[in-house]
Amino acid sequence: MAGSSWRQFKAILRKDLVMELRTHEMITSMGLYAILTMVVYQIALTEAGEALDVRLVMPGLIWVAFIFMSLLGLNRSFVHEKDQGCIDALLLSPVDRPVIFFAKSAGNLLFLLVVELLSLPVFAFLFLQGREGITNPIWLLGVVMFAASVGISGVGTLLATMTVNTTGKDILLAVVFVPLMYPLLRAAVGATFAAIIGGPGSVETFWAWMTWIAGFDVIMLLIAFGLYEFVIGA
Amino acid sequence: MGETSCTGRALEVQGLTRAFGVRKALDGVEFELPDGAFLSIFGPNGAGKTTLVKILTTLLNPSAGTAKVCGLDVVTDAVELRHRIGLISHNPLLYPDLTAEENLLFFAEMYGIPQATERVRDLLESVELDHRRLDITRTFSRGMLQRLSIARALLHKPDILFLDEPYSGLDPHAMDILDSLIAQIRGDHTFVMISHDLTKGLELCSHALILANGRVVLFDEKDAIDEGAFRETYRSTVGMGVA
Numbered sequence: 227m228a229g230s231s232w233r234q235f236k237a238i239l240r241k242d243l244v245m246e247l248r249t250h251e252m253i254t255s256m257g258l259y260a261i262l263t264m265v266v267y268q269i270a271l272t273e274a275g276e277a278l279d280v281r282l283v284m285p286g287l288i289w290v291a292f293i294f295m296s297l298l299g300l301n302r303s304f305v306h307e308k309d310q311g312c313i314d315a316l317l318l319s320p321v322d323r324p325v326i327f328f329a330k331s332a333g334n335l336l337f338l339l340v341v342e343l344l345s346l347p348v349f350a351f352l353f354l355q356g357r358e359g360i361t362n363p364i365w366l367l368g369v370v371m372f373a374a375s376v377g378i379s380g381v382g383t384l385l386a387t388m389t390v391n392t393t394g395k396d397i398l399l400a401v402v403f404v405p406l407m408y409p410l411l412r413a414a415v416g417a418t419f420a421a422i423i424g425g426p427g428s429v430e431t432f433w434a435w436m437t438w439i440a441g442f443d444v445i446m447l448l449i450a451f452g453l454y455e456f457v458i459g460a
Numbered sequence: 461m462g463e464t465s466c467t468g469r470a471l472e473v474q475g476l477t478r479a480f481g482v483r484k485a486l487d488g489v490e491f492e493l494p495d496g497a498f499l500s501i502f503g504p505n506g507a508g509k510t511t512l513v514k515i516l517t518t519l520l521n522p523s524a525g526t527a528k529v530c531g532l533d534v535v536t537d538a539v540e541l542r543h544r545i546g547l548i549s550h551n552p553l554l555y556p557d558l559t560a561e562e563n564l565l566f567f568a569e570m571y572g573i574p575q576a577t578e579r580v581r582d583l584l585e586s587v588e589l590d591h592r593r594l595d596i597t598r599t600f601s602r603g604m605l606q607r608l609s610i611a612r613a614l615l616h617k618p619d620i621l622f623l624d625e626p627y628s629g630l631d632p633h634a635m636d637i638l639d640s641l642i643a644q645i646r647g648d649h650t651f652v653m654i655s656h657d658l659t660k661g662l663e664l665c666s667h668a669l670i671l672a673n674g675r676v677v678l679f680d681e682k683d684a685i686d687e688g689a690f691r692e693t694y695r696s697t698v699g700m701g702v703a
């Protein structure tokens with residue numbers, strides 16, 4: 227990234243951080259959604275009691291919550307740009323369009339990770355009390371969360387840009403985003419399961435799923451990078 | 461007429477066409493504007509005025525034809541051209557949750573302006589907003605937003621300023637301030653202004669253009685225009701009463 231592009235990247239990211247710190251719009255909406263989802267999960271699983279090892283379904287529950295919570299944040303991420311026509315002022319400046327993509331994706335990734343990190347203790351409190359904990363090193367969970375969130379924020383930023391000017395953008399983003407996320411979601415659930423359950427061969431299984439996630443991230447980010455100039459121009 | 465750093469022609473538009481589906485918002489628009497001129501563009505809603513300005517400011521690509529601004533093609537030289545143009549719109553194009561100073565510093569970074577803090581302070585002073593520099597712009601009145609919008613558009617010292625209905629929604633005091641700011645920088649810039657206000661547009665311009673249904677109905681220097689005939693042409697062509 228050339229010097230000017232790096233400076234512009236930092237400026238856009240800093241601007242998004244300042245506005246989020248001032249309004250708390252994305253983090254509040256995503257955080258509240260994550261907590262409410264977990265409460266609903268807990269109610270749904272109440273009758274299962276001790277008969278169900280919650281750890282077996284926990285990876286799926288976590289990622290369903292994270293995927294839908296990210297939709298809320300992604301929808302919000304371009305609302306600021308649309309307010310008062312700011313996106314036109316940004317596009318009028320001599321900034322390469324991929325720089326906008328990477329900066330917006332980095333901002334979305336950061337907000338997503340913050341909410342994920344805040345949600346996990348709540349999840350553990352609601353579901354893992356009095357049960358066997360996570361057997362593999364906890365950092366494995368951090369690795370899968372980070373890698374999957376890169377894919378979510380990258381693809382999500384591209385799709386949020388595409389849908390921001392459409393009517394019914396909330397629904398449209400979900401309709402396009404969730405099917406595209408299927409391979410990533412499957413791999414993230416697999417890797418999280420291996421990290422949480424542990425046992426023989428679980429670390430190897432974890433890294434096999436991580437290869438999927440890394441491949442998804444690279445391919446989708448390259449596609450998003452290639453398409454972004456066209457998408458934002460349209 | 462003042463001189464900017466665009467040598468020769470500020471605008472060269474040839475056969476410019478932009479279609480949205482089957483509807484042509486612009487249909488073979490052609491005109492040339494000399495450096496330092498002030499062009500007022502008139503026309504009813506849907507005439508293609510905003511589409512024309514969006515193409516000239518690189519926000520939209522044409523479907524056919526070419527447009528050069530300061531000798532730079534709006535498609536192939538877009539990045540270089542963006543250093544040379546500024547846009548003041550009826551929308552302020554400012555982030556409502558940033559302060560006046562943060563907004564200008566952000567755009568200063570986008571344009572790579574050296575000694576940005578000093579430049580921003582000078583501009584805030586010139587638009588009489590230095591006392592509100594630390595306030596978020598969501599709290600600003602329409603007139604204050606428009607003054608800040610002018611400061612944003614002038615940050616990188618553009619050669620050509622595009623004004624898209626800049627007087628829209630301003631009270632008389634804010635209009636006076638905008639008039640005064642335009643008068644201050646008139647000699648150093650080429651202006652292209654979209655206006656629904658014939659009186660104001662003709663008062664400011666050196667050249668006038670009427671656009672209707674995506675086509676140029678009239679384009680001429682103001683000195684060559686008979687104002688009565690111009691107003692009649694405007695009325696008959698666009699079917700609107702004059703301001």
